[in-house]
Amino acid sequence: MVPLEWVLVLAAALFCTGLYGVLSRRNAIAILMGVELMLNAVNINLVAFWRYREPTAVTGQIFALFVYAVSVAEVAVGLALIFAIRRTQDTVVLEDIDLLKG
Amino acid sequence: MTLQQILFILVGAITLGAALMVVTRRNVFHAALFLILSFFGVAGLYVLLEAPFLAAMQLFIYVGGIAILIVFAIMLTREVMNPAAPGANRQWGSALLVAVALCGVLGWMALNHDWKVTPGPVSADSMANLGKALVDPQGFVLPFEVTAVLLLITFIGAVTIARER
Amino acid sequence: MEFLKNLIVNVGLWFQGLLASTSLPETWVLAITRAAGALALALVPLVTIFFFIWYERKIVARIGSRLGPNNSGAYGGPWGIFQVFADAIKMFTKEDVIPAGADRWVFNVAPMLTLAIAVMIWAVLPLGKGLIGIDLNIGIFYLLSLGSGSIVTVVMAGWGSNNKYALLAAFRSIATLISYEIPKALSVLVVVMLAGSLSMQDIVAAQDVAFLLALPLTAFLFLAATLSELGRRPFDLVEADSEIVAGYFVEYSGIKFGMFYVAQFMNQLAAAAIFSTLFLGGWRGPWVDQVPVLSTLWLTAKILLSVLIIQFFQYTLPRLRIDQVLAFNWKFLTPLALVNVCAVALAGKTVPASAGPLTQAGISLGANVVLTLIVLGILAIAGRQARQREASRLATQ
Numbered sequence: 001m002v003p004l005e006w007v008l009v010l011a012a013a014l015f016c017t018g019l020y021g022v023l024s025r026r027n028a029i030a031i032l033m034g035v036e037l038m039l040n041a042v043n044i045n046l047v048a049f050w051r052y053r054e055p056t057a058v059t060g061q062i063f064a065l066f067v068y069a070v071s072v073a074e075v076a077v078g079l080a081l082i083f084a085i086r087r088t089q090d091t092v093v094l095e096d097i098d099l100l101k102g
Numbered sequence: 103m104t105l106q107q108i109l110f111i112l113v114g115a116i117t118l119g120a121a122l123m124v125v126t127r128r129n130v131f132h133a134a135l136f137l138i139l140s141f142f143g144v145a146g147l148y149v150l151l152e153a154p155f156l157a158a159m160q161l162f163i164y165v166g167g168i169a170i171l172i173v174f175a176i177m178l179t180r181e182v183m184n185p186a187a188p189g190a191n192r193q194w195g196s197a198l199l200v201a202v203a204l205c206g207v208l209g210w211m212a213l214n215h216d217w218k219v220t221p222g223p224v225s226a227d228s229m230a231n232l233g234k235a236l237v238d239p240q241g242f243v244l245p246f247e248v249t250a251v252l253l254l255i256t257f258i259g260a261v262t263i264a265r266e267r
Numbered sequence: 268m269e270f271l272k273n274l275i276v277n278v279g280l281w282f283q284g285l286l287a288s289t290s291l292p293e294t295w296v297l298a299i300t301r302a303a304g305a306l307a308l309a310l311v312p313l314v315t316i317f318f319f320i321w322y323e324r325k326i327v328a329r330i331g332s333r334l335g336p337n338n339s340g341a342y343g344g345p346w347g348i349f350q351v352f353a354d355a356i357k358m359f360t361k362e363d364v365i366p367a368g369a370d371r372w373v374f375n376v377a378p379m380l381t382l383a384i385a386v387m388i389w390a391v392l393p394l395g396k397g398l399i400g401i402d403l404n405i406g407i408f409y410l411l412s413l414g415s416g417s418i419v420t421v422v423m424a425g426w427g428s429n430n431k432y433a434l435l436a437a438f439r440s441i442a443t444l445i446s447y448e449i450p451k452a453l454s455v456l457v458v459v460m461l462a463g464s465l466s467m468q469d470i471v472a473a474q475d476v477a478f479l480l481a482l483p484l485t486a487f488l489f490l491a492a493t494l495s496e497l498g499r500r501p502f503d504l505v506e507a508d509s510e511i512v513a514g515y516f517v518e519y520s521g522i523k524f525g526m527f528y529v530a531q532f533m534n535q536l537a538a539a540a541i542f543s544t545l546f547l548g549g550w551r552g553p554w555v556d557q558v559p560v561l562s563t564l565w566l567t568a569k570i571l572l573s574v575l576i577i578q579f580f581q582y583t584l585p586r587l588r589i590d591q592v593l594a595f596n597w598k599f600l601t602p603l604a605l606v607n608v609c610a611v612a613l614a615g616k617t618v619p620a621s622a623g624p625l626t627q628a629g630i631s632l633g634a635n636v637v638l639t640l641i642v643l644g645i646l647a648i649a650g651r652q653a654r655q656r657e658a659s660r661l662a663t664q
Contacts, residue, residue: 001221002110002150005213010114010147012208014121014140016201021125023197024190029175030130033137036168037121040144043156051151052217055224058235062242064156068163069249073256075168079175080264087266092179095191131426135373138419158408166415166448170441173422177434229404229465 007048015041028082028092032075039071110150117143128189131176138169152224155232274560275398279304308400309386312533319536319574320351326578358528361521366429369518374427378519378526381420384413385533392540393467395550395563406467407455410541411448414496417534418444421515424527428518437515439589443495443502446596451492453604454485457611458545461631471549476628479546482611484635486546488604493538494580495592498531501584502592539573540566547573603642610634 014037021034043064050060086092089099120140127133141164148157225231235241270277282303286296321336325347328335336347344350365374390400391409403409418441425437459465461481462473479486495502498514516527543549547569550562587595614634618627 001104002107004217004219006107006110006114007147007151008212009209010118012205012212013118015208016205017118017121017125019204020197020201023200024194025125026187026189026191027130029172029179030125030133030189033124033133033172036137036164036172037124037140040141040164043160044144044147047148047151047153047156051153051224052219052221054220055152055222058228058231061153061156061228061232062235064153065159066245066249068159069253072163072168073252075171076256076260077263079171080260082175082179083264086179093187135423154403154405155408158405158412161412162408162415166412166418166445170418170422170445173426174438174441177426177438 004048004052007044011041011044011048014038014044026093026095028085028094029079031094032078032082035078036071036075039067043067106150110147113143113146113150116140117147126189130189131173134169134173134176137172138165141165141169155229272558272560273397275395275563276559305400308389311394312386312389312536313529316529316532316536317351317355320354320532321348322571322574323532323578324350326575327582330579330582355525358525359522361524363521363523364518366518368429370427370429372427373423374518375523377420377423377427378516378523378530380423381417381530382526382533384417384420385530385537388413388534388537388541391467392537393471393544393549394566396555396559398550398563399468402466402468405465407459407465407470407545411452411455414444414448414451424519425515428515430518433515433517436517439504440498440515442589443504443592446593447492447495447502447600450488450596450600450604451496453601453608454489454492455545457482457485457608458489460608460612460615461627467544467549471544471551474548474551475624477546477548477551481628481631482546482635483632484603484607484639485611486542488600488607489542489545490576490580491600493542494577495596497535497538497577499535499577499581501580501587503581504586504589504592535574535577536570539570539577542573543569603638607635607638610638 018034018037018041021037022031025031025034046060046064046067050057050064054060082092085097089097091097117140120136120143123136124133124140127136141160144164145157145160148154148160236246237243279300283296283300286299287293291299325335336350338345338347365371388410391403391406393399393402421437421440421444425434425440428434458470458478461478462470464470464473494500516524519527543566549569550566552561552565555562555565611631611634614630615627618630
């Protein structure tokens with residue numbers, strides 16, 4: 001069996017890759033992709049702890065299912081916002097959207 | 103090195119490699135394709151962790167839903183993105199530092215903690231238990247129904263925001 | 268004689284015994300047997316596709332009062348069975364064109380992925396009694412998620428062609444595919460409700476009465492959704508030869524187009540196999556317990572019948588426009604599928620737990636028939652109102 005530490009390290013690496021994507025990309029959609037990577041890493045963590053600590057309960061898998069539902073909701077609304085911004089500002093680069101800047 | 107460990111290293115390498123490509127590719131459509139590859143890798147990980155239902159749900163929801171949404175968004179906002187512009191913004195150095203530091207902290211904590219692993223077999227009808235728990239009044243029926251309302255709100259909200267005036 | 272009764276399984280066991288008698292270690296014997304079995308399973312669709320392409324062309328021709336492939340050409344062969352091989356050779360020898368500005372990797376990988384996914388479907392189909400690639404406990408769900416995988420290949424093909432018409436066709440195809448996943452999943456949900464399990468072997472074992480007789484409306488919903496996923500008329504606007512040339516694979520030529528073409532036929536064959544398993548009873552039939560190899564023959568007969576039904580829809584109905592296709596899904600199929608799930612669930616609750624399979628099938632049939640009559644009534648009233656509106660509009664002009 002795969003040691004639990006390996007799975008946790010993989011999930012941590014995936015999370016930090018997503019974090020780097022969110023902090024350093026210019027395109028708004030690329031930032032959303034980084035957020036998806038982070039959510040996937042969280043799900044891997046949940047399922048790993050479910051498998052290695054309490055495989056007879058269902059709580060781990062149910063938590064992962066609800067994370068799916070919430071991430072779907074967030075991606076849909078995020079992309080709708082990006083469309084609205086593109087229509088008015090004509091750009092999707094987040095650095096150029098600075099109307100509120102002093 | 104058992105077969106399972108070799109498979110885990112392979113699938114993990116695919117997932118992590120695809121994720122690194124996602125955050126470094128300048129061409130955002132290629133980044134989306136690598137994102138789809140990393141979703142497949144995560145589904146493989148779920149199969150190795152003996153959660154086949156979640157693996158199929160991952161493919162269904164992420165690859166068949168979210169990835170398609172992202173690809174549509176990329177195609178519809180294509181012409182406003184200058185392809186010669188750099189993919190990363192001005193603060194990529196500090197972002198790299200923060201990400202590596204966080205990964206180090208999390209990895210050190212994962213390796214140096216006694217997780218009290220209790221490896222038992224997964225029950226044979228875990229999927230039936232999953233279904234029953236979602237509609238059990240002492241289980242998760244309330245989050246289930248609230249999620250349905252959440253998705254309805256998302257539906258209406260996304261259509262309203264993205265609509266042409 | 269005993270060997271012949273369960274032929275395919277016995278051949279596999281004989282092969283494994285042959286390997287075990289050599290001096291290979293145990294795990295290697297198992298691994299080689301499994302790999303050989305997987306190879307044989309993957310070859311089943313690739314080889315039978317030749318027969319099924321010929322079968323389809325004969326049906327098309329007979330529907331159109333023609334003869335179809337016959338021995339009048341130089342390469343025809345008796346009844347034209349070599350026509351398909353001639354087509355394949357032609358496709359192999361065509362020039363492989365890559366359009367300028369196309370994304371090379373994406374363009375080249377798309378047809379391979381399409382074919383790979385079309386073959387992967389066959390891993391969970393029960394091909395006979397005790398004869399299945401792997402009996403996943405999420406069997407039918409695996410098939411639904413592979414449908415999502417094929418959406419990605421459409422995106423890659425449309426984008427990688429660097430052609431705005433291919434991109435438009437890919438958009439329309441994706442819109443159709445993701446819309447029709449919903450009534451398909453809901454009708455599969457009804458079948459799973461009656462069978463009590465997602466595993467394909469369990470669904471076949473639960474069909475003492477074939478689900479087509481117990482759930483005709485659900486079978487119709489599943490068939491409509493599958494026709495759309497396959498790109499068959501009346502939903503074949505994505506590859507309509509007379510409108511958008513060849514849809515999202517307009518830029519492909521030679522063997523890559525051949526891969527798309529073969530993948531489309533393999534998807535059709537797999538859809539017929541899934542329909543036979545879910546609704547016609549799979550490999551069940553008389554004398555299956557005594558002679559298990561007959562189960563494969565029964566399944567083949569049912570697949571041929573399902574392919575015939577799909578072809579009848581394809582070649583006798585006109586094509587719908589994209590807005591009609593989407594309206595048909597969202598305004599008719601999806602509400603009907605949702606109400607169908609509720610109706611069958613309610614009807615299932617009224618069955619006493621000790622009733623036999625015939626009673627349960629009868630009650631589900633009753634629920635479906637009542638629902639069909641209500642829907643037909645609503646459609647008739649709406650049709651009459653539309654006709655009256657049209658007549659009054661014409662009268663006042």
